[in-house]
Amino acid sequence: MNSSAARDKAPEHIPVLLGEVVEALRPKDGGTYVDGTFGAGGYTVALLEAAQCSVWAIDRDPEAQARSEVLKEKFPRRLHFVPGRFGDMADLLAERGVSQVDGVALDIGVSSMQIDDRDRGFSFLRDGPLDMRMEKSGRSAADIVNSWSERELSDIIFTYGEERHARRVARAIVAARVERPFLRTLHLADVIRAEVRRGNDGIDPATRTFQALRIAVNDELGELERGLRAAERLLRPGGLLAVVSFHSLEDRVVKTFLKSRSGAASRPSRHTPANLGAVSATATFTAISRRPITPTEREAAANPRARSARLRVAERTSAPFLTSVAGGLS
Ligand SMILES: C[S@@+](CC[C@H](N)C(=O)[O-])C[C@H]1O[C@@H](n2cnc3c(N)ncnc32)[C@H](O)[C@@H]1O
Structure with a gap:
């Protein structure tokens, strides 16, 4: 450990x-x-x-x-x-x-173990590097978030995250990364939370986008x-x-x-x-x-x-x- x-x-x-x-x-x-x-x-x-x-x-x-x-x-x-x-x-x-x-x-x-280790970058509750690579090698979540087009981000957030507000989230990500590239999980979670309100189900608005990124990073x-x-x-x-x-x-x-x-x-x-x-x-x-x-x-x-x-x-x-x-x- x-x-x-x-x-x-x-x-x-x-x-x-x-x-x-x-x-x-x-x-x-x-x-x-x-x-x-x-x-x-x-x-x-x-x-x-x-x-x-x-x-x-x-x-x-x-x-x-x-x-x-x-x-x-x-x-x-x-x-x-x-x-x-x-x-x-x-x-x-x-x-x-x-x-x-x-x-x-x-x-x-x-x-x-992977989710709970903040250094692996899967968690939107604990701050850590925006990583999410099960293999610890290859393209990280930060690479995707900082370089993919708004359209590509919107597509994966919609398809893999089943996020209704995918377009809004992707737009907010692209606007925010101009100011400061995403390197940490809580930075991304905060940008999503500012854009999408918590629903009646109580689920954290960052859940779906994080799921989408995890699926994309690890194919x-x-x-x-x-x-x-x-x-x-x-x-x-x-x-x-x-x-x-x-x-x-x-x-x-x-x-x-x-x-x-x-x-x-x-x-x-x-x-x-x-x-x-x-x-x-x-x-x-x-x-x-x-x-x-x-x-x-x-x-x-x-x-x-x-x-x-x-x-x-x-x-x-x-x-x-x-x-x-x-x-x-x-
Ligand atoms: C849900 S956990 C499995 C837990 C396990 N059944 C147990 O009882 O401890 C999933 C594990 O599968 C690994 N994993 C996910 N996708 C994989 C893949 N495509 N090839 C090999 N391992 C993978 C992850 O790294 C993780 O350790």
Whole structure:
């Protein structure tokens, strides 16, 4: 833990829908699983404790690797940490001699450790550098805010932040950066708050713009699509995919992907009977349930972060993985 995290005494990440994810993956002795979002290792540990299996744990945040070292001592030879992106999981594992796995878990978004560490720049409540890079490298939120055009800013704030007042926020950002470039999170939060009033829902007006920037900085939706396709390549027939998402944009990507891969979106029209055409032969996944699994009231009350969580589970069929993307994913 770095100095500012220690100063803020950030609580460790509480895994969301943990029991449901483990139950969905049905870990078995001798099985091989991917935890594409290691974080604090909540899912990884639960899988390793549920069966004598092995877990390949991936995370793009360099700080996650240090946390995995402690756990590796507890699960020698069964826990393997791989630094990188889950969108590359098939290649990352192939490089390590693994071509098929029994289950893949993805817990999308940022961890409590990342949000609570003001030096990472995700928080609009605590001042820190306007950073938001999970990988600690590449283009930062400050780079985007200080250099993108008003139109580009407005587009991402509207699309990724679902902010009704995106144009106004973008205009205010562009006007303010002429006076002083944005380097700190609270500078940006204050400019947004001066522009957009807090609604009846009580949500801080900076929430949506910060979400948009985080998604853009880390290309989160693009990564999610790549991760789903990589899981399709890596899962053996009968292998299970469990994806936990936290907002409608992410859930839509997962839902659209599974719909297209389970054949539902491949039918030319809703009037075409499902048994016509080659849908069942080419479907690479079978959705385990139509509706997403959501937290119990008890979990939502105990962990506010869990409130918007949705888990979708699907089983890999024996059809070969698809190279193109069907069903509306860009
Ligand atoms: C919500 S946390 C996961 C928490 C974890 N399930 C646990 O129980 O501790 C998400 C983690 O995934 C990582 N992450 C997000 N996107 C990623 C990506 N595309 N590739 C690899 N890791 C990613 C983040 O760095 C973060 O550590």
